Amino acid sequence: MYLIVLIGLCRRSLAELMFLSAPFAMLQGKRVLALEFETYEVMALKEMKKIAEQAFEKWPLQKILIDHRTGRLHVGEIAVIIAVAAAHRDAAFQACRYIIDTLKQTVPIWKKETFEDGEVWVAAHA
Known part of the structure; x- marks a missing residue:
């Protein structure tokens, strides 16, 4: 399953990250x-939307996409996609870093790591 938030207008962007x-x-x-x-899907989507809205308040952005997969993933499969469009690359880079850092701190997503010798749950925001 995918948790997806997409916010923004379609404008010509000079920086797409x-x-x-x-x-x-x-x-x-x-x-x-x-x-x-x-994850607790309703709360996670609400928090992801809030993060995107905060990024729009901090930087002059045109579009944001945040996608976090849930369920079982194997090594090499994409777990998170963050896409940011802006008129200038500096805003896109700063916003992208803010989004992933804040997502890891605030969105209620729990991760189980499976190794050859067992598995362990990692708390959200660890």
């Missing part, structure tokens, strides 16, 4: 087999 995040092959010196994401 996309951030992609996929599970690491190794974590804490262990081989990762898969990650599993769970």
Whole structure:
């Protein structure tokens, strides 16, 4: 399943930036087999929309897309996509960093890391 928030107008953008995040092959010196994401969907979507709105208040942006997958993902599959369009690249870079950092701090998404020797749940905002 995908949690997707898209906000903005279609205008000509000179800077379009996309951030992609996929599970690491190794974590804490262990081989990762898969990650599993769970969420409280209504609250997560509300918080993601709030993050996008805050980014629009901070920078002169034209469009934002935030996509976070849920369910089981294997190494190399995309877990998070953040796309930002702006007239200037500096605003797009700053907004993109703000969005991923804030998403990791505030959106209620829990992650289970599965290794060859077991698995562990990582609390939201860890």
